[in-house]
Amino acid sequence: xxxxxxxxxxxxxxxxxxxxxxxxxxxxxxxxxxxxxxxxxxxxxxxxxxxxxxxxxxxxxxxxxxxxxxxxxxxxxxxxxxxxxxxxxxxxxxxxxxxxxxxxxxxxxxxxxxxxxxxxxxxxxxxxxxxxxxxxxxxxxxxxxxxxxxxxxxxxxxxxxxxxxxx
Amino acid sequence: xxxxxxxxxxxxxxxxxxxxxxxxxxxxxxxxxxxxxxxxxxxxxxxxxxxxxxxxxxxxxxxxxxxxxxxxxxxxxxxxxxxxxxxxxxxxxxxxxxxxxxxxxxxxxxxxxxxxxxxxxxxxxxxxxxxxxxxxxxxxxxxxxxxxxxxxxxxxxxxxxxxxxxx
DNA sequence: GCGCTGTTGTTTAACCTTCAAGGAGATGCC
DNA sequence: GGCATCTCCTTGAAGGTTAAACAACAGCGC
Numbered sequence: 001x002x003x004x005x006x007x008x009x010x011x012x013x014x015x016x017x018x019x020x021x022x023x024x025x026x027x028x029x030x031x032x033x034x035x036x037x038x039x040x041x042x043x044x045x046x047x048x049x050x051x052x053x054x055x056x057x058x059x060x061x062x063x064x065x066x067x068x069x070x071x072x073x074x075x076x077x078x079x080x081x082x083x084x085x086x087x088x089x090x091x092x093x094x095x096x097x098x099x100x101x102x103x104x105x106x107x108x109x110x111x112x113x114x115x116x117x118x119x120x121x122x123x124x125x126x127x128x129x130x131x132x133x134x135x136x137x138x139x140x141x142x143x144x145x146x147x148x149x150x151x152x153x154x155x156x157x158x159x160x161x162x163x164x165x166x167x
Numbered sequence: 168x169x170x171x172x173x174x175x176x177x178x179x180x181x182x183x184x185x186x187x188x189x190x191x192x193x194x195x196x197x198x199x200x201x202x203x204x205x206x207x208x209x210x211x212x213x214x215x216x217x218x219x220x221x222x223x224x225x226x227x228x229x230x231x232x233x234x235x236x237x238x239x240x241x242x243x244x245x246x247x248x249x250x251x252x253x254x255x256x257x258x259x260x261x262x263x264x265x266x267x268x269x270x271x272x273x274x275x276x277x278x279x280x281x282x283x284x285x286x287x288x289x290x291x292x293x294x295x296x297x298x299x300x301x302x303x304x305x306x307x308x309x310x311x312x313x314x315x316x317x318x319x320x321x322x323x324x325x326x327x328x329x330x331x332x333x334x
Numbered sequence: 335g336c337g338c339t340g341t342t343g344t345t346t347a348a349c350c351t352t353c354a355a356g357g358a359g360a361t362g363c364c
Numbered sequence: 365g366g367c368a369t370c371t372c373c374t375t376g377a378a379g380g381t382t383a384a385a386c387a388a389c390a391g392c393g394c
Contacts, residue, residue, distance in 0.1 A: 012295075015311075018311055020298075022310075022311050023311075026314035027198075029318055029321040032240075048380095073196055074381095075197045075383090080346095081381075085379085101389060103342065104343065120176075123314055124178060131190075134316050142306065144185055148194040233373080241351095244354095244374080245350085247373060248374090267371095268358095269359045269372040
């Protein structure tokens with residue numbers, strides 16, 4: 001990977017520093033804001049809410065643990081803890097996988113769906129107020145492209161994704 | 168604050184959803200990446216590293232706790248815990264404030280400065296590889312503007328900041 | 335079948351963050 | 365001065381996250 005930082009570090013220029021600081025500030029403020037909003041209205045952190053959303057969109061409102069972890073960009077360990085908590089709340093239920101006895105499904109319960117239905121509007125509104133209402137259409141487009149690029153760069157590559165002849 | 172979500176929620180359009188998902192993915196992947204990088208190379212999470220940076224840039228490498236918390240966008244409580252931890256590592260030291268006996272200074276020690284000097288290049292390189300190397304100059308500029316706007320919208324306003332005649 | 339390797343999901347303990355509460359000193363007002 | 369109130373910072377408990385180790389199983393070659 002040749003990352004060994006030698007004598008010649010490519011420091012950030014003043015302009016790059018401004019961009020980076022702005023990014024850090026925006027991201028931490030926004031995550032804080034949304035976390036508080038959801039903690040107040042739905043009694044759970046943002047990440048947990050995201051899990052319910054993913055399940056709500058999945059066929060039959062169920063996903064294998066690993067698949068859910070992948071979609072939510074969290075570790076399986078973290079997901080395991082999270083689901084345990086959501087299970088206690090009655091929002092999610094675990095089910096065994098008939099095909100693979102190691103496997104577990106996380107299933108969104110009716111109560112979980114109800115919570116989602118009740119709290120989604122407030123959450124969307126919060127996102128709108130904090131982000132979309134403040135950006136021009138061009139900026140929104142730009143933001144999407146930029147984030148897409150950054151995410152792709154960090155995504156653990158699919159096997160053979162860049163070696164199509166191996167598939 | 169008329170946020171009461173009535174029957175008429177302004178849902179995100181499909182395009183807005185794509186932008187928002189891309190944002191969430193990028194941000195969580197990036198934060199994870201940097202956290203791991205720093206945990207490995209500097210034995211501390213990203214936020215703690217940020218504290219050392221702020222102190223390193225401050226005059227005399229010292230800041231009042233509240234000021235540091237404000238700059239780092241974290242709560243005083245969190246900062247208090249964090250400084251305790253950094254103090255155990257010998258990277259930061261607390262000092263009393265002569266002017267205000269309630270006050271405390273957080274001071275970057277020589278050892279702390281040394282850690283910073285040693286690990287900064289690797290961190291900058293990680294940020295570069297994940298972000299700046301992948302974006303065009305226009306995109307970098309755009310990112311800065313967008314994040315600036317979002318951050319300002321969430322920033323707790325300074326007293327009278329939008330009422331200049333009151334200052 | 336048997337063993338090998340990799341996957342799936344959980345667990346433990348250490349660590350970090352949050353929230354609510356509180357001590358101690360400053361500030362202002364009478 | 366006396367009192368209320370505010371600010372600065374800390375604390376402890378509850379809860380969330382992480383890394384590492386683990387048990388159970390699947391897939392595969394033999």
